Amino acid sequence: MGLFITMEGPDGSGKSTQIELLRDYLSNKGYDIIVCREPGGTRISEAVRQVILNKDFTEMGHMTELLLYAAARAQLVEEVIRPSLEAGKVVICDRFVESSAVYQGIARGMGTNLVYEVNKFAIGDTMPDVTFFIDIDAKTGISRKKQQAELDRMERETLDFHEKVAKGYRSLAKMYPDRICKMDGNLPIEEIHKRIIAEADKIISR
Ligand SMILES: Nc1ncnc2c1ncn2[C@@H]1O[C@H](COP(=O)(O)OP(=O)(O)O)[C@@H](O)[C@H]1O
Ligand SMILES: [Mg+2]
Numbered sequence: 481m482g483l484f485i486t487m488e489g490p491d492g493s494g495k496s497t498q499i500e501l502l503r504d505y506l507s508n509k510g511y512d513i514i515v516c517r518e519p520g521g522t523r524i525s526e527a528v529r530q531v532i533l534n535k536d537f538t539e540m541g542h543m544t545e546l547l548l549y550a551a552a553r554a555q556l557v558e559e560v561i562r563p564s565l566e567a568g569k570v571v572i573c574d575r576f577v578e579s580s581a582v583y584q585g586i587a588r589g590m591g592t593n594l595v596y597e598v599n600k601f602a603i604g605d606t607m608p609d610v611t612f613f614i615d616i617d618a619k620t621g622i623s624r625k626k627q628q629a630e631l632d633r634m635e636r637e638t639l640d641f642h643e644k645v646a647k648g649y650r651s652l653a654k655m656y657p658d659r660i661c662k663m664d665g666n667l668p669i670e671e672i673h674k675r676i677i678a679e680a681d682k683i684i685s686r
Contacts, residue, residue: 482566482569482570483609483684484608485502486608487611488575488576489649492620492625493614498614499515499574501673505673513570513572514570515571515572515574516556517573517574518553518573519532519549519575521556522555528551529552532545534633535636540633542589542590543590546590551602553576554602556573561573577595577596577599578649580595580599582649582652586645586648586651587644611659612661612663613660614663616646618639620666621642663675
């Protein structure tokens with residue numbers, strides 16, 4: 481079996497930045513790396529992504545949102561993640577089930593138990609070996625993303641919502657300290673990278 485790593489945190493926390501650095505580090509060590517992002521990563525999941533993030537779909541219900549994320553995830557697991565792990569590869573995924581636990585479970589108020597229950601149907605036992613959570617204030621994250629072209633349906637949410645997300649990640653990390661490895665997102669990029677590879681090396685060697 482390969483290794484399944486997920487990167488979590490609010491928008492602008494540095495997930496994409498750290499995934500690129502981790503990918504380079506692990507591929508230099510000779511690992512076969514697959515990087516994917518959520519929602520998306522397959523033809524069908526990308527089509528579902530277009531529905532989820534469409535800024536005109538303002539009437540979308542919370543349950544619909546939860547199920548669409550789970551549907552996109554189910555296809556990604558079946559088509560990419562599970563076969564890659566079975567082939568012994570390292571899979572690094574930009575957001576996974578913990579994003580649903582935080583965004584739909586905590587920030588939308590649906591409850592993390594319900595979210596994990598629904599996602600059990602979508603992913604079975606394909607859970608991350610480790611989840612890196614980059615901790616950042618909502619405001620800092622948003623200001624880092626400001627240069628971006630156009631905001632999607634989720635990014636258009638209120639500051640209050642993004643603050644619930646930032647806090648939600650912190651409580652989730654406290655609930656699952658064994659699986660979720662928290663990093664201070666205010667540190668310089670290189671420092672966070674060093675800490676992530678130290679943890680990754682530890683997990684690989686066991
Ligand atoms: N630790 C950091 N300190 C300062 N700026 C950062 C840090 N990590 C990332 N950034 C910058 O913040 C912006 C958002 O980073 P990104 O990796 O795209 O975040 P995410 O994928 O979590 O939304 C980018 O311009 C990136 O260069
Ligand atoms: Mg990103």
